[in-house]
Amino acid sequence: MTAYLIRRTLFAVFVLWGAVTIVFLVLRLVPGDPAQLILGSDATQEEIAQLRDQMGLDRPLPVQYGKYLSDVVNLDFGDSYRYHRDAMDLVTERFPATVQLAVVATVIALLLGISLGVVAALRVNRLTDRLVSVFALLSQSMPSFWIGIVFILVFARQLHLLASGGKGGLDRMILPGITLALPFIAILIRLTRSGLLDVVHENYIQTARAKGLSERVVILRHAVRNALIPIVTVTGIEFGKLLGGAVIIETVFAWPGVGRLLIDSISARDYNVVQAAILMIAGGFVLINLVVDILYGYLDPRIRLGR
Amino acid sequence: MDRTTGQVPPTDQALVAPPAGDPAGPVDTPPPDADPLAGRPRGTIGRLRIIGSLVVVACYVVAAVVGPILLQYDPVATDLKARLQPPGTRLPDGSLAVFGTDQVGQDVLAQMMQGARVSITVGVATLVLAGLIGVTAGLVSGYFGGWLDAVLMRLADVQLTFPSILLAIFIASILGPSVVNVVIVLSISNWVTFARVTRSQVLALKERDYVDATRTLGAGTWHLITRSILPASIAPILVVATVELGHVILAEASLSFLGLGTPASTPSWGMTIANGRDYLSNAWWISTIPGIGLAILVISFGVLGDALRDRFDPRLRSM
Numbered sequence: 257m258t259a260y261l262i263r264r265t266l267f268a269v270f271v272l273w274g275a276v277t278i279v280f281l282v283l284r285l286v287p288g289d290p291a292q293l294i295l296g297s298d299a300t301q302e303e304i305a306q307l308r309d310q311m312g313l314d315r316p317l318p319v320q321y322g323k324y325l326s327d328v329v330n331l332d333f334g335d336s337y338r339y340h341r342d343a344m345d346l347v348t349e350r351f352p353a354t355v356q357l358a359v360v361a362t363v364i365a366l367l368l369g370i371s372l373g374v375v376a377a378l379r380v381n382r383l384t385d386r387l388v389s390v391f392a393l394l395s396q397s398m399p400s401f402w403i404g405i406v407f408i409l410v411f412a413r414q415l416h417l418l419a420s421g422g423k424g425g426l427d428r429m430i431l432p433g434i435t436l437a438l439p440f441i442a443i444l445i446r447l448t449r450s451g452l453l454d455v456v457h458e459n460y461i462q463t464a465r466a467k468g469l470s471e472r473v474v475i476l477r478h479a480v481r482n483a484l485i486p487i488v489t490v491t492g493i494e495f496g497k498l499l500g501g502a503v504i505i506e507t508v509f510a511w512p513g514v515g516r517l518l519i520d521s522i523s524a525r526d527y528n529v530v531q532a533a534i535l536m537i538a539g540g541f542v543l544i545n546l547v548v549d550i551l552y553g554y555l556d557p558r559i560r561l562g563r
Numbered sequence: 564m565d566r567t568t569g570q571v572p573p574t575d576q577a578l579v580a581p582p583a584g585d586p587a588g589p590v591d592t593p594p595p596d597a598d599p600l601a602g603r604p605r606g607t608i609g610r611l612r613i614i615g616s617l618v619v620v621a622c623y624v625v626a627a628v629v630g631p632i633l634l635q636y637d638p639v640a641t642d643l644k645a646r647l648q649p650p651g652t653r654l655p656d657g658s659l660a661v662f663g664t665d666q667v668g669q670d671v672l673a674q675m676m677q678g679a680r681v682s683i684t685v686g687v688a689t690l691v692l693a694g695l696i697g698v699t700a701g702l703v704s705g706y707f708g709g710w711l712d713a714v715l716m717r718l719a720d721v722q723l724t725f726p727s728i729l730l731a732i733f734i735a736s737i738l739g740p741s742v743v744n745v746v747i748v749l750s751i752s753n754w755v756t757f758a759r760v761t762r763s764q765v766l767a768l769k770e771r772d773y774v775d776a777t778r779t780l781g782a783g784t785w786h787l788i789t790r791s792i793l794p795a796s797i798a799p800i801l802v803v804a805t806v807e808l809g810h811v812i813l814a815e816a817s818l819s820f821l822g823l824g825t826p827a828s829t830p831s832w833g834m835t836i837a838n839g840r841d842y843l844s845n846a847w848w849i850s851t852i853p854g855i856g857l858a859i860l861v862i863s864f865g866v867l868g869d870a871l872r873d874r875f876d877p878r879l880r881s882m
Contacts, residue, residue: 267720274721278730282737397862399813401820402836402854409843409851500726504817508840519821522736534733538725545724 260553268546275538279531280324284317295337295525310334333532336521343528347514347536354506354513355540358498360433361440362491368437369444370480370487376445377452378475385449392445395438400501404435404508432509436501440494447490451483458482492548496541503537609874616867623860627683630676636669650848663848665838674835675853681831682857685745686812690804692750693811697757698800702788704758705765716762719755727752731814735823745824749811760803764796802872809864816857832857 291307292299312320327333333343376388411431455461456479464474503515510516514533521529650663650671662671704712722730731748738744768774769792777791818824819833827834832853839849 270717271721271724274718275725279733282734393862393865394858397809397813397865398858399816399820399833399836399854399861401817401833402850402857405836405840405843405850406854409847413844497726500729503728503732504821507821518732522732523822530733530736534729537729541726542724 257553261550264546264549264553268542271542271545272539275535275542276325276328277321279534280321283527283531284320328535333535334528336526336529338521338524338526338529343526343532344536346517346529347532350512350514350517351536351540353511354499354502354515354537357429357432357436357502357506357511357513358495360429361436361498362495364433365437365440365444365494366487366491369441370448370484372441373445373448374452374475374480376449378472380449380453388445388449392442396442398438400435400438401504401508403438404432404505407431407435408509432505432511435508436498436505439501440498443490443494444487447487448480448483451486452479455479455482489548489552492544492551496544499537499540609870612866612870613874616863616870619859619863620867623679623863624683626676627679631673631680634670634673634676636673636677649846650852662852663846665835665849666842666846671835671849671852674830675832675856678830678832678835678853679856679860681742681825681829682812682815682860685742685749685815685825685831686808688746689749689753689811689815690808692746693753693807694757694800694804696750697754698761698793698796700754701758701761702765702793705762706769706784706788706792712762715758719758722752722755728814728817731818732821732823735818740822740824740826742825742829745815745818748818749814752814753807753811756803756807757800760799761796764799765792768792768795798875802868802875805864805871806868809861809868812857812864813861 291304291311291313295303295307308314312323331344335341336343336346339346372388372391376385379385408431452475456475461474461478464478465471469477499514502511502513503518505511506513506515507519514537518530518533518537521527521533648664653659658670662675664670665674700715704715731752734748734751735744738748769787774787774791777787782791815824815831816833816836819831820837822834822837824833825831835853836850836857839846839851839853842849
């Protein structure tokens with residue numbers, strides 16, 4: 257187990273290092289002066305010269321890279337020129353709102369996805385199963401930002417049932433939560449359904465049936481448990497993806513999280529905040545993957561021995 | 564071991580897809596209940612799914628090619644008298660706005676057909692570029708193995724553990740909005756799928772008897788890769804490409820929605836949808852109708868990809 261832990265942790269660090277390096281390279285290797293790019297076209301010569309000096313742009317690339325790495329390790333991304341505050345502070349302030357949204361979406365997805373998947377498996381190839389499959393296909397293929405807009409139009413503007421945006425209580429989280437959850441619901445439906453159908457031919461299921469248990473009890477008590485194992489991994493990975501997907505949903509629903517900060521900072525060319533936000537989301541994503549890997553190693557010993 | 568029908572040593576079966584071009588044969592008539600997923604529509608229904616979704620896609624392509632010629636769209640023109648007209652309105656200049664007009668009096672249908680042109684072009688160009696990069700990486704990685712394989716696959720792992728939309732947003736924000744940049748950005752985030760599929764094909768195929776036979780006859784590496792291995796890998800790659808095309812079009816729309824995709828001079832669906840957001844209460848059609856158009860196209864690619872995969876290569880379901 258220790259070897260497995262070390263291996264997964266090293267890989268997580270490696271991925272983070274990769275993300276930092278990509279951000280560094282993209283900012284440096286794009287044609288044009290990075291300082292000019294960051295400050296925009298209205299910057300004065302002095303401001304540009306100052307930033308060039310601060311970023312060390314006149315020094316060789318490896319030296320810049322070393323300085324950049326040490327800045328990142330110290331979580332020092334410089335100040336936001338819009339707010340004149342530390343960029344990382346701005347991001348950490350907004351982070352809880354994004355996590356909150358992702359958690360709500362995950363809960364909705366788990367509830368709806370697993371139950372719909374079980375229903376589909378119980379009624380395999382019947383009308384209910386087909387309807388659930390169509391629902392899964394739709395929720396996976398429709399553009400999430402568009403669904404968000406339609407939800408606002410129908411539930412907030414027409415029916416006045418739920419609030420369309422801004423931060424607040426649970427009622428303001430329902431629409432963005434469902435919108436964010438939809439692709440994840442589709443994945444869970446498919447996973448639960450196929451997982452259940454995979455195990456129904458196993459011997460222990462035959463045994464349960466032979467004991468005379470009803471099909472419902474066989475599925476719910478015996479089959480679902482085993483079908484749930486892969487759902488742990490997928491939930492971890494998808495939770496991370498929700499952090500990324502939240503960027504779009506937060507923009508649609510004016511949700512004050514990191515994603516919205518990221519998009520606002522991009523349009524204001526506030527690149528210190530952009531870097532901090534991207535690396536923060538990436539960091540959260542990598543951390544969650546690491547936790548899932550470790551959990552999975554505990555849950556299923558075959559995984560840690562297999563690799 | 565039945566080598567006459569299987570043609571593949573059992574150990575390889577997890578990796579090997581049925582050979583390319585293997586016609587409907589056994590796939591069309593599965594023994595009842597043999598497959599736990601039995602009931603996935605195959606045979607006639609599978610064929611219907613393929614034909615149906617192809618027809619829808621063809622309609623879009625025709626609309627994208629012919630539409631902008633019939634209904635002129637000028638991205639900078641404004642016609643204030645005709646702004647925010649609901650679908651089906653007869654405009655002052657006598658034309659009929661089937662899907663209404665937007666906030667500057669532009670016909671939404673004309674904008675959608677122009678947008679279809681942009682979205683499909685970006686989608687296809689991205690697939691070609693991402694496919695070229697991915698297939699080359701997969702071929703090299705699978706055929707030669709060694710440190711190159713290790714480096715490429717580690718890179719793929721890193722990219723898969725990183726939300727691709729973030730990478731796309733970041734690179735697009737630096738490069739600025741342009742059609743070429745969108746293609747570059749989306750290719751960077753999509754090559755991995757192609758690389759993985761190609762690699763697993765190559766790994767399985769290079770051990771096959773016919774490849775050995777070709778090698779024994781004196782074929783060089785280049786000949787083996789291009790004439791023996793690549794042609795047999797094409798089917799799964801095309802299946803993946805179909806599925807990915809829907810994803811790429813969605814990703815492009817998302818980037819354009821955020822203002823990071825195509826520039827205002829070549830508006831895509833994402834941008835039209837974003838523009839309509841400010842007019843939701845008095846002009847619902849600006850955002851809604853292009854969204855439906857986009858969703859139908861993406862769903863068609865999804866159905867087509869699923870149907871092709873079920874027909875030619877069920878193993879890809881897990882990719």
